[in-house]
Amino acid sequence: MNEIDYTREIPVIEGRPALREIDDLIAKPLETKPDKKYYLALAVTLTMTGIGAIALLLSFYYGTGLWGNNNPVGWGLPIVNFVFWVGIGHAGTLISAILFLLRQRWRNGIARFAEGMTIFAVMTAGIFPLIHVGRPWLAGYLFPYPNQHSLWVNFTSPLLWDVFAVSTYFTVSFIFWYVGLIPDFATLRDRTSNKIKKLIYSVTSLGWRHSNRHWQHYEMVYLILAGFATPLVLSVHTIVSFDFAVSIMPGWHTTIFPPYFVAGAVFSGFAMVQNVLIFIRKIFNYEHIITLNTLERMNKIILLTGSMVGYAYAMEFFIAWYSGVQPEQFTFINRAFGPYAWAYWIMVSCNVIFPQLFWVKKIRRSIPIMFVIAVLVNVGMWFERFVITVTSLSRDYLPSSWAYYAPTLVDGAILLGSFGFFFTWLLLFTKTLPVVSIAEVKAVVEGSQPSHGDH
Amino acid sequence: MSDKILYGYTGIFDTPDEIILAANKVAEDGYKKFDVNTPYPVHGMDNAMKLPVSKLGYAALIFGLTGTISAVTLMYFLSVFDYPIVIGGKPFFAFPAFVPIIFEVTVLAASIATVVTMIALFFKFPNISHPLHDTEYMKKVSSNKYGILLQADDLKFTEESAKELLAKLGAKDITAIYYDQAEISTEHKIFEPKFISLLIIIAVVVSGSTYFALNKLMFMVPFNWMMEQSKIIPQDNNSFFSDGKAMRTPIEGTVARGNMPYQFKGDPESAGKYLKNTLLPTEKNLDLGKKKYDIYCSPCHGYYGEGDSRLRGQFPNPPSLHSEKVRTWTDGRLYHVITEGQNIMPSYASQMTRKERWATILYLRVLQRSLNAKESDLE
Numbered sequence: 043m044n045e046i047d048y049t050r051e052i053p054v055i056e057g058r059p060a061l062r063e064i065d066d067l068i069a070k071p072l073e074t075k076p077d078k079k080y081y082l083a084l085a086v087t088l089t090m091t092g093i094g095a096i097a098l099l100l101s102f103y104y105g106t107g108l109w110g111n112n113n114p115v116g117w118g119l120p121i122v123n124f125v126f127w128v129g130i131g132h133a134g135t136l137i138s139a140i141l142f143l144l145r146q147r148w149r150n151g152i153a154r155f156a157e158g159m160t161i162f163a164v165m166t167a168g169i170f171p172l173i174h175v176g177r178p179w180l181a182g183y184l185f186p187y188p189n190q191h192s193l194w195v196n197f198t199s200p201l202l203w204d205v206f207a208v209s210t211y212f213t214v215s216f217i218f219w220y221v222g223l224i225p226d227f228a229t230l231r232d233r234t235s236n237k238i239k240k241l242i243y244s245v246t247s248l249g250w251r252h253s254n255r256h257w258q259h260y261e262m263v264y265l266i267l268a269g270f271a272t273p274l275v276l277s278v279h280t281i282v283s284f285d286f287a288v289s290i291m292p293g294w295h296t297t298i299f300p301p302y303f304v305a306g307a308v309f310s311g312f313a314m315v316q317n318v319l320i321f322i323r324k325i326f327n328y329e330h331i332i333t334l335n336t337l338e339r340m341n342k343i344i345l346l347t348g349s350m351v352g353y354a355y356a357m358e359f360f361i362a363w364y365s366g367v368q369p370e371q372f373t374f375i376n377r378a379f380g381p382y383a384w385a386y387w388i389m390v391s392c393n394v395i396f397p398q399l400f401w402v403k404k405i406r407r408s409i410p411i412m413f414v415i416a417v418l419v420n421v422g423m424w425f426e427r428f429v430i431t432v433t434s435l436s437r438d439y440l441p442s443s444w445a446y447y448a449p450t451l452v453d454g455a456i457l458l459g460s461f462g463f464f465f466t467w468l469l470l471f472t473k474t475l476p477v478v479s480i481a482e483v484k485a486v487v488e489g490s491q492p493s494h495g496d497h
Numbered sequence: 498m499s500d501k502i503l504y505g506y507t508g509i510f511d512t513p514d515e516i517i518l519a520a521n522k523v524a525e526d527g528y529k530k531f532d533v534n535t536p537y538p539v540h541g542m543d544n545a546m547k548l549p550v551s552k553l554g555y556a557a558l559i560f561g562l563t564g565t566i567s568a569v570t571l572m573y574f575l576s577v578f579d580y581p582i583v584i585g586g587k588p589f590f591a592f593p594a595f596v597p598i599i600f601e602v603t604v605l606a607a608s609i610a611t612v613v614t615m616i617a618l619f620f621k622f623p624n625i626s627h628p629l630h631d632t633e634y635m636k637k638v639s640s641n642k643y644g645i646l647l648q649a650d651d652l653k654f655t656e657e658s659a660k661e662l663l664a665k666l667g668a669k670d671i672t673a674i675y676y677d678q679a680e681i682s683t684e685h686k687i688f689e690p691k692f693i694s695l696l697i698i699i700a701v702v703v704s705g706s707t708y709f710a711l712n713k714l715m716f717m718v719p720f721n722w723m724m725e726q727s728k729i730i731p732q733d734n735n736s737f738f739s740d741g742k743a744m745r746t747p748i749e750g751t752v753a754r755g756n757m758p759y760q761f762k763g764d765p766e767s768a769g770k771y772l773k774n775t776l777l778p779t780e781k782n783l784d785l786g787k788k789k790y791d792i793y794c795s796p797c798h799g800y801y802g803e804g805d806s807r808l809r810g811q812f813p814n815p816p817s818l819h820s821e822k823v824r825t826w827t828d829g830r831l832y833h834v835i836t837e838g839q840n841i842m843p844s845y846a847s848q849m850t851r852k853e854r855w856a857t858i859l860y861l862r863v864l865q866r867s868l869n870a871k872e873s874d875l876e
Binding site for chain 1: 537540548571584608616619622635711714807
């Protein structure tokens with residue numbers, strides 16, 4: 043429709059809103075009572091969470107025998123779900139840290155929300171390693187603490203690296219998120235007339251008064267955190283991939299895993315963020331803050347990472363053939379044509395074929411189509427983890443120990459519960475904290491920076 | 498107002514261009530204690546105010562390196578000295594395999610420490626009171642205006658000159674900010690008793706619940722159910738086999754690998770009489786004995802054989818190994834106890850090779866001697 047004028051930088055925030063309007067708009071969900079739809083949504087997610095919780099209690103009481111895990115396939119859905127959710131958690135820090143370092147100003151409107159999703163996704167992911175051991179209360183043993191057995195953890199195990207990586211990732215993301223919230227808390231504190239809210243915001247804003255002497259240190263800290271979070275976000279899924287790659291299973295033991303997993307994580311994370319943002323911008327009228335241009339840029343990243351994932355699939359096949367290792371060759375042929383061929387082809391079509399539609403600009407800018415594609419991406423990425431985990435284990439070197447793995451109803455209920463858990467947090471987030479960074483958005487509104495001087 | 502103290506004069510501007518010019522003028526005028534309050538960081542303001550670059554980078558560097566060094570040292574100490582275990586044929590100090598954890602700990606330490614430094618030093622946490630809070634001025638600058646503040650404790654400050662300067666710069670709403678010394682202080686409050694006691698309460702709650710979880714909860718129903726599992730253990734009944742036992746006997750006429758029948762089954766006296774320890778108490782044998790004793794015997798008998806079990810009542814405490822009786826037993830008699838067990842003490846024949854059993858006995862003798870040394874040992 044309307045042609046874009048490339049001689050001038052596209053404004054990140056459309057329509058040059060007054061700063062006061064931004065405050066009003068972003069603070070509105072926090073200052074109004076939630077409506078019926080909100081409670082309905084919350085009821086749905088809480089029900090899902092409840093179903094998951096019941097399934098978990100049953101699993102703890104009767105044991106993990108309620109799951110589909112069997113002898114060759116010791117890692118069933120819990121690990122699939124873990125990798126899936128950690129992957130979802132990658133977009134947030136990528137948006138807030140890497141795009142910050144790359145000076146991508148369009149990230150300002152979506153960073154806060156994406157970071158929130160990161161935190162909730164990592165929380166959801168964290169459930170799975172705990173429960174998959176069957177006795178989650180023994181998880182304390184994962185940390186090196188001086189104990190009665192005078193034993194220490196195995197520092198050379200990827201599973202332990204995971205403990206450190208995921209907990210560090212969670213902590214740093216959380217700090218990053220909180221630091222970003224401080225100025226917004228101060229703004230809210232100065233707006234509200236409610237005594238209790240005022241007290242809460244006063245404490246959480248740590249006495250912030252928008253002083254430039256503080257901004258100066260604040261910006262430095264933000265830069266440092268972004269600098270640390272960048273390698274961190276790459277390291278987390280790298281280490282998750284080590285859980286597989288460091289073993290000697292055919293189909294797992296490959297050096298392509300770390301970059302392949304990271305690309306896949308960003309891919310699915312962006313898809314999830316895009317999905318949820320489509321709702322958020324509509325419901326809260328943020329269309330000019332989270333603009334169509336922003337969504338289009340996200341789709342470009344989905345296209346890029348989707349192609350990287352597709353490349354990795356092809357390369358895995360090539361290397362299996364090129365290496366001349368029989369079990370590797372068998373594993374890949376088995377993936378594509380064996381008993382799990384259905385899962386494999388779901389994965390390939392959702393991850394490789396559909397995202398390629400984003401080459402077309404019309405599709406990149408059409409909200410319904412991009413929504414559907416992003417949903418498919420997440421379906422595909424869930425199946426990718428399923429294919430990797432299950433096909434390799436169910437048919438490894440020794441044909442006598444092969445077995446088919448099928449998840450049970452309890453497995454399904456736990457997966458459902460994880461979605462419920464994630465979306466419950468997300469819903470609560472939209473009503474308790476500003477889902478868009480007030481200060482960061484103000485800083486990129488046209489005319490908000492001095493017209494002279496360098497920037 | 499008269500009993501209140503003047504904090505400073507504030508003025509408001511409408512655009513970022515104006516505020517940056519104003520800040521620059523004030524700085525050039527020689528003011529040191531002044532501040533600019535803006536709803537978001539304005540580019541170029543640090544230069545305009547002539548602020549030095551933030552030194553927080555050094556905090557990140559120092560704490561990050563501390564994290565790196567502690568991770569390396571801890572892992573080195575634990576896996577090379579404290580409890581060396583060969584895993585997957587890797588060396589004890591497997592540096593490449595330590596890299597992920599070193600990296601994570603570095604990032605964690607640096608990130609937390611930088612933020613804490615900022616909050617504690619620059620925001621003066623936990624002090625969140627300030628004369629500017631709850632003023633009209635604050636309400637404006639936290640939303641859509643740009644404000645400048647000249648503090649009264651600056652050397653150049655006089656009420657007249659401050660007002661004049663602000664007016665000259667074109668500021669609007671020039672107001673004086675007063676505060677009450679009793680209500681507001683700008684000091685650090687980290688060492689205030691209230692804050693310290695909050696920290697202590699947090700520490701007590703955290704360590705208390707950790708202690709409870711590790712030492713009490715694990716031993717309560719249902720958390721101690723590890724013992725009861727619906728699998729068949731060797732001593733169980735099993736109706737599947739005609740003899741009703743779960744455990745299978747070896748096929749007739751076969752001998753397990755490395756099997757050496759024990760001649761003195763159920764006959765401790767003869768074992769004591771005829772079995773002789775062929776190992777010499779060399780350093781090597783004693784080392785082996787200590788290792789095996791610490792692994793297999795010390796959980797019940799204690800590291801020094803005093804019967805101070807580490808099992809905290811989950812298994813009856815054994816008697817001391819320093820008793821007259823055990824000291825006068827021959828090595829063969831002790832060998833019998835390890836091989837066959839004694840009453841509730843189980844047999845260790847399947848865990849320990851014959852050589853290891855004899856070596857353990859040598860080490861046990863050393864332990865006994867250490868508590869009951871002879872005169873001649875003094876030399």
